[in-house]
Amino acid sequence: MKLASVPWTTLTLLLAVLTACVPQAGQGNQNNLELSPNQAYLPFQTGIQWTYLPQDSAPNDPPYRLTVLGPAPFGDQLAVKYRFAGRGVQKDYYRQIGPAGVRLLGYEDAVSSAVTRFNPPMLEYPPESQIATGSRWGGTTTVETTLYPPNAKPQVIYKETIEYNYRIVGKEKVRVRGGEFEVFRVQFEAKGSTGAVDSREIWFVPGVGEIRTKEGFVLVTRNFG
Numbered sequence: 001m002k003l004a005s006v007p008w009t010t011l012t013l014l015l016a017v018l019t020a021c022v023p024q025a026g027q028g029n030q031n032n033l034e035l036s037p038n039q040a041y042l043p044f045q046t047g048i049q050w051t052y053l054p055q056d057s058a059p060n061d062p063p064y065r066l067t068v069l070g071p072a073p074f075g076d077q078l079a080v081k082y083r084f085a086g087r088g089v090q091k092d093y094y095r096q097i098g099p100a101g102v103r104l105l106g107y108e109d110a111v112s113s114a115v116t117r118f119n120p121p122m123l124e125y126p127p128e129s130q131i132a133t134g135s136r137w138g139g140t141t142t143v144e145t146t147l148y149p150p151n152a153k154p155q156v157i158y159k160e161t162i163e164y165n166y167r168i169v170g171k172e173k174v175r176v177r178g179g180e181f182e183v184f185r186v187q188f189e190a191k192g193s194t195g196a197v198d199s200r201e202i203w204f205v206p207g208v209g210e211i212r213t214k215e216g217f218v219l220v221t222r223n224f225g
Contacts, residue, residue, distance in 0.1 A: 041128045041206050042102050044080045044095075046070035048224050050209060051178075052217035059177070062087055063220060074105045075117070101126045101137075114157070116145045122164065131168070131184060131206055138165035164190040174203060174211065178219035181205050188214060 048068040053061055064086035072081035074094035082093040090110040096103045103121035108114075118141045126137045145158040167187045174183050183203035190198045203212035211219045 042095075042097055042125065043207070043209060043224060044068055044097050045224070049222065050219060051221040052213065053177070053220050055212070055216050055218050064089070064217060077105060079105050095124070096121065099127060101128075101130075113148045113150070114145050115148065116143065116158075118143060125166075125204070128206060131204075133168050133171055133184070135168045136165065138163070140164075160192055162190050162192050164188070176211060176218045176220075178211065178221055181208065181211050183211050 046068055050066040051063045052066070053059075053063050064084065067083045067085070069081040069083050069092070071078055072092075072094065073079070074081075077094075077096070079094035079096050082095060084091045084093065088111065091107050092110070093107040094105040096105065101123055102125040104118055104124050105121045106115065106117035109116070120139070120141055122141050123137055123139055125131070126135065130137070140161060140163050142159065142161045144156060147155045147157050149155070165188070168184050169187050170185045171182060172185065174181055181203070183205050186202040186204050188200045188202060200214040201212070202210055202214055204210055208219075208222070208225060
């Protein structure tokens with residue numbers, strides 16, 4: 001069901017970040033943080049930061065930053081809040097991380113005053129034991145975006161049910177500005193009601209996070225590990 005004429009490109013932006021969050025511009029790896037064992041899969045300690053740039057950017061281009069702000073409510077559920085900011089963008093992503101994997105509940109866009117919810121939450125990553133070449137996971141979720149304009153009633157501007165799938169297609173060494181990593185290459189696909197398919201590739205390292213995000217941003221610095 002579409003409540004507004006929203007192009008497929010908008011949906012792909014809603015899905016993108018999916019865990020692909022981008023960090024606060026850092027001063028290198030200053031004040032490195034140590035992770036506790038239960039954070040070895042996807043770091044969620046308050047204060048952790050990653051810095052990213054688009055893959056073809058110049059080194060001095062303004063970066064995007066992903067910062068863990070800590071536990072926070074999202075609707076009636078408790079989650080870990082990740083802030084993605086830079087170049088006039090600020091989005092807060094809400095994830096639940098546990099034995100069942102990493103679930104994205106939704107995110108808030110500070111610029112547009114919109115909130116996007118995934119019902120049920122999107123499974124971004126399965127249990128750590130399932131991270132291996134050939135693994136697949138996914139599901140169906142309803143994406144709903146509500147606009148909260150100042151001094152006006154909230155308005156649902158987008159609603160659609162999508163199918164999404166992840167597949168680990170291989171493991172290889174890559175070198176980016178943030179260092180050399182042995183990454184899992186994760187293929188992501190999403191299909192909306194029109195049948196259009198959006199396909200992206202992510203590079204993921206347990207204990208570090210995303211080296212390359214869905215949007216094509218690559219890791220520049222981090223303040224842990």
